[in-house]
Amino acid sequence: xxxxxxxxxxxxxxxxxxxxxxxxxxxxxxxxxxxxxxxxxxxxxx
Amino acid sequence: xxxxxxxxxxxxxxxxxxxxxxxxxxxxxxxxxxxxxxxxxxxxxxxxxxxxxxxxxxxxxxxxxxxxxxxxxxxxxxxxxxxxxxxxxxxxxxxxxxxxxxxxxxxxxxxxxxxxxxxxxxxxxxxxxxxxxxxxxxxxxxxxxxxxxxxxxxxxxxxxxxxxxxxxxxxxxxxxxxxxxxxxxxxxxxxxxxxxxxxxxxxxxxxxxxxxxxxxxxxxx
Numbered sequence: 652x653x654x655x656x657x658x659x660x661x662x663x664x665x666x667x668x669x670x671x672x673x674x675x676x677x678x679x680x681x682x683x684x685x686x687x688x689x690x691x692x693x694x695x696x697x
Numbered sequence: 698x699x700x701x702x703x704x705x706x707x708x709x710x711x712x713x714x715x716x717x718x719x720x721x722x723x724x725x726x727x728x729x730x731x732x733x734x735x736x737x738x739x740x741x742x743x744x745x746x747x748x749x750x751x752x753x754x755x756x757x758x759x760x761x762x763x764x765x766x767x768x769x770x771x772x773x774x775x776x777x778x779x780x781x782x783x784x785x786x787x788x789x790x791x792x793x794x795x796x797x798x799x800x801x802x803x804x805x806x807x808x809x810x811x812x813x814x815x816x817x818x819x820x821x822x823x824x825x826x827x828x829x830x831x832x833x834x835x836x837x838x839x840x841x842x843x844x845x846x847x848x849x850x851x852x853x854x855x856x857x858x859x860x861x862x863x864x865x866x867x868x869x870x871x872x873x874x875x876x877x878x879x880x881x882x883x884x885x886x887x888x889x890x891x892x893x894x895x896x897x898x899x900x901x902x903x904x905x906x907x908x909x910x911x912x913x914x915x916x917x918x
Binding site: 663664666667670671674678681682684685688691692695 | 904912
């Protein structure tokens with residue numbers, strides 16, 4: 652059974668993957684925002 | 698915030714998404730698979746309550762010390778509390794459409810959360826209406842304390858004294874507190890993960906506000 656067949660038969664896993672992709676995107680954005688704020692803080696203290 | 702904590706937040710919420718969606722749950726009459734909303738909707742509601750109380754705590758600290766940093770923390774908490782309150786309303790409303798038949802039917806829970814949103818909406822209106830930094834901080838601190846006093850009434854008391862269709866906050870097959878063990882573990886993990894995520898968001902928001910205040914002061918000077 653290929654991955655495609657598995658996902659077609661168990662569609663709830665597709666929903667799970669979609670939510671996970673959204674979460675990875677939000678997390679990555681927050682991580683980058685955090686590092687950018689850190690840079691700004693350093694700039695303002697120096 | 699420490700990078701390990703951030704990775705921990707990532708892993709814990711990913712685990713909640715995977716387990717919450719995929720793992721089987723016992724049959725719950727009238728709810729079925731829609732009971733999974735519990736893993737995501739209840740933490741939103743819990744965080745909004747936590748944020749509103751934190752806003753009150755920082756407001757009290759501000760009124761005692763008059764340090765503007767506490768005002769930043771209080772405002773940031775209230776803003777995030779409002780955001781999570783909107784998320785709780787939206788997730789609850791979507792669930793209601795498929796369980797009660799309509800997105801909005803003025804159930805006591807929906808009415809009380811709506812009033813709560815109006816109360817905190819007025820808080821932001823108040824803040825934006827005052828130009829003086831000191832006066833804005835002082836008045837909004839007093840308002841934030843009064844607003845937070847109403848939170849337990851609207852979240853915990855009112856929906857219980859008026860008959861509501863809303864399921865008990867902790868649901869199970871028999872309607873008692875002893876929830877299915879797997880569900881309970883996922884639920885607690887979700888509460889922990891989202892609470893940590895909120896604290897990270899708050900940390901970021903406070904730092905951004907501090908930097909923008911410093912920048913604004915340097916421009917004025």
